[in-house]
Amino acid sequence: xxxxxxxxxxxxxxxxxxxxxxxxxxxxxxxxxxxxxxxxxxxxxxxxxxxxxxxxxxxxxxxxxxxxxxxxxxxxxxxxx
Numbered sequence: 001x002x003x004x005x006x007x008x009x010x011x012x013x014x015x016x017x018x019x020x021x022x023x024x025x026x027x028x029x030x031x032x033x034x035x036x037x038x039x040x041x042x043x044x045x046x047x048x049x050x051x052x053x054x055x056x057x058x059x060x061x062x063x064x065x066x067x068x069x070x071x072x073x074x075x076x077x078x079x080x081x
Contacts, residue, residue: 039047
């Protein structure tokens, strides 16, 4: 039983030390400035095409949600009149 308490105390001490190390890392973090990105042209074109295709279903979902909200609000205005 006493061994279990010692083990728990050691684990807590390790955890506390790790948390303190992480806190110190955050306090001493350095500022990073990106001055340029070298991306080949066709890789960039490929990325932009994929983004545009991914935007189509997102736009459809947003339009459906917008339509539902507008239908609900127009129903409220109709009830008030």
